[in-house]
Amino acid sequence: MAEGLFPRERSEPAPGAVHVPGWLSFARQRELVAACREFGRGAAAYEQTVLPGGGVMSVRSLCLGRRWVPYRYLAAEENLAEVPGWLGDLGRAALAEAYGGAFEDFAPDTALVNFYGEGARMGMHQDREEHSPAPVVSLSLGDTCVFRLGNAEGRGRPWTDVELKSGDLFVFGGPSRFAFHGVPRVYAGTAAPGLGLRGRLNITLRETGL
Numbered sequence: 001m002a003e004g005l006f007p008r009e010r011s012e013p014a015p016g017a018v019h020v021p022g023w024l025s026f027a028r029q030r031e032l033v034a035a036c037r038e039f040g041r042g043a044a045a046y047e048q049t050v051l052p053g054g055g056v057m058s059v060r061s062l063c064l065g066r067r068w069v070p071y072r073y074l075a076a077e078e079n080l081a082e083v084p085g086w087l088g089d090l091g092r093a094a095l096a097e098a099y100g101g102a103f104e105d106f107a108p109d110t111a112l113v114n115f116y117g118e119g120a121r122m123g124m125h126q127d128r129e130e131h132s133p134a135p136v137v138s139l140s141l142g143d144t145c146v147f148r149l150g151n152a153e154g155r156g157r158p159w160t161d162v163e164l165k166s167g168d169l170f171v172f173g174g175p176s177r178f179a180f181h182g183v184p185r186v187y188a189g190t191a192a193p194g195l196g197l198r199g200r201l202n203i204t205l206r207e208t209g210l
Contacts, residue, residue: 013149013160016135016174018098023169026192029141033197035084036113036141039064044080046115058120066110066208072129073110073208083111083205091205094137098171106134108205116143116200122183124148124155132209135173140164141201142191150180166191 008021024032039062040046046060051070065083067074088108095103114122127136147170150159159180164170172179186200 008165011162013162014172014176014179016176017149017172017179018170019162019164020097020169020171021165022167023094023097024139024141024167026167026194029167029195032139032203033141033195033201036115036201036203039081039113042081046113057122059114059116059122060120061112061114064111064113065108066210068110068112068129073210076210083108087111087203087205090139091137094139094169094171094205095135097169098135099173106207108134108137108207109210110206110208112204112206114202114204116145116183116186116202118188118199120199121185124150124180124182126152126178126180127204127206128178130206130208132207133173133177134207134209135171135177137205138170138172139203139205140168140170141166141203142195142197143200144187144190145183145200146185148182148184149176150182152176152178152180155180166195 011019013019044062044064046062048060049057064081065079067078091108092103092106095106144163144165147162147164148159191197
């Protein structure tokens with residue numbers, strides 16, 4: 001949906017990376033917020049991830065399907081909840097929107113949901129534990145954030161900062177699939193009042209290839 005005097009334009013900040021502003025309708029955003037809340041009431045509760053060095057991530061996360069722990073995926077029998085079929089459908093529609101064509105073969109078997117409360121952010125990292133080259137689908141809900149897309153060589157420059165608002169779609173695949181990326185800033189209180197969310201939710205859909 002367009003906001004402000006000028007509509008936000010679709011962009012490709014790097015090869016294989018596509019930003020589609022306002023891809024999700026407001027009604028669909030509300031449905032996803034409600035779904036994420038229900039996910040957290042089940043076996044896959046939101047938790048702060050403890051890193052091997054003892055640090056604790058400021059976001060709270062849950063995994064549907066294959067469970068990710070730093071820095072690997074657990075066996076399928078350790079799944080706490082499956083990726084709903086409708087979420088896989090949404091991922092395929094997202095890839096079709098981003099790249100054109102049909103993506104019936106995209107079968108995300110893990111969905112990571114991150115909740116950014118006050119002061120939360122995400123350091124620069126790679127999504128490299130997957131064995132599949134399939135793109136990563138990212139959906140934003142709630143507060144606006146700065147999404148930093150870097151390069152595949154390291155955490156430093158060059159990088160591109162993209163402002164992601166509620167309802168935005170961001171997909172990165174191809175040459176950008178293993179680019180470092182992070183969220184250095186979230187603008188608290190920018191979520192629409194009628195969304196029913198204080199903070200930011202991010203849903204990422206991936207194929208693990210396991």
